Amino acid sequence: MHEEKVTLVRGQIAALAQAVSSRDIRQVWVTSCGGSLATLDPIRYILTQETAKAVSHAVNAAEFSCDPPKALGADCLVILNSQSGTTAETVRAAKLARQRGALTAAFTTVPGSPVEQAVDFPIYYYDDPVHPYPLLLSIFPEVYQTAFALLDALDGTRRLPVMEAAMERLEGVCLRETAVFSAQAREFAASHRTEPVIYTVSAGLDRCVAYILTNCSFMESVWRHSSPLHAGELFHGACEAIGAETPVVAFLGLGPCRPVEERAVKFLQRITRKLTVLDAASLDLSELPEEVRELAAPLVLHAIASDFCLKLSQRLGHPMSSRRYMGVMSY
Incomplete structure (x- = not known):
């Protein structure tokens, strides 16, 4: 079927x-x-x-x-x-x-x-x-x-056959890497259960999955304040809102924008003790064709980030499907 x-x-x-x-x-x-x-x-x-x-x-x-x-x-x-x-x-x-x-x-x-x-x-x-x-x-x-x-x-x-091959193997890679990060996801859920706001920081292709983590996971699904900050824009105003107790999830991809993300991470490591870094360089992507690993890496990071939010929702006893407005009221 x-x-x-x-x-x-x-x-x-x-x-x-x-x-x-x-x-x-x-x-x-x-x-x-x-x-x-x-x-x-x-x-x-x-x-x-x-x-x-x-x-x-x-x-x-x-x-x-x-x-x-x-x-x-x-x-x-x-x-x-x-x-x-x-x-x-x-x-x-x-x-x-x-x-x-x-x-x-x-x-x-x-x-x-x-x-x-x-x-x-x-x-x-x-x-x-x-x-x-x-x-x-x-x-x-x-x-x-x-x-x-x-x-x-x-x-x-x-070029399509190479991407088709990568996407056929993606599920196994995501399941394995999500399991590798499972303990860290549980720790994240425990340490962030009372946080009123969680920022995300990213650049390049990682921005689409950081936006989903912010808008669809933290805000829509567990009702936490969040904002998807661009790693390059962080230094042009947003950084002033970051303090030692500010939770941030930062993405590090494999593409050309990684130096932009690395600069943000290095700054955040100096400023906040509540930084979570999801680094594509730590992933085992060897099952994916080499020429598309850089592009596929955000999808694996997305699977891991989604599990972080799922475990947070479980820790809160707040189902990811809960909604107050969407599909409930007309607007």
Whole structure:
């Protein structure tokens, strides 16, 4: 059954790539809301760093609809993401993009949903806590494969098979490395159970997973104040709010922005005694193809960071699914 779903998704990604190959795409926009936008950001990052054929942007879907780019048109690809397929801002953005003549695609878990009906190409991912599914069919691996399929379509290369191989092996790597950090995650939960605020610091591709840890985990799921601080921007104002008792989770990736993150970590080590560093250099990524380890590292850090927050929620007796407003009240 999972094999059929993998085949379906790869066919959907291939169909989008074929459509891109047949058009003169010059701009790629990723637009959604919250964590759904953050999970699309690797497309923007990878295309920006790996191809000169198209310029890539990321913007919140409400802003995209209210203040659309003047250049939005037939030479644009707009990619969206709505888990439920009903996020009103995202559906509006999809309809606007299609009206302007852009090629459109959307990730969703719900076939036949409003967002699927509003775009040219749907790509399904899976999020079902009752019926377990392989990590390969979750949003991040599908986004990474889509990014490499787009690189191939734009540049005439054949890089997708390497990323597909990496994403097939990702689940085992994440499970192993999360287990390695399990004791540290329990210590984090015990020491941070009464902290009213926890900052995150990152740069480069790590920013998407740091944002998810802040917005979707600490703030949305366990109702703790948090802010995703850019490691480079830390020294231009935000550092003044950091004291000896300020909790911070800092990310260290393997990419070109690691020196930016390292500078922040070195500063934070001098200032706060409540610093948690998640360092990709300490991970065993040997099962992943070497040429994509740098890009895949944030996904392993994401799995580890998610477990840190899960253990915090368990320590608090506060289920990660608890909500006061989202899906509860109209706004």
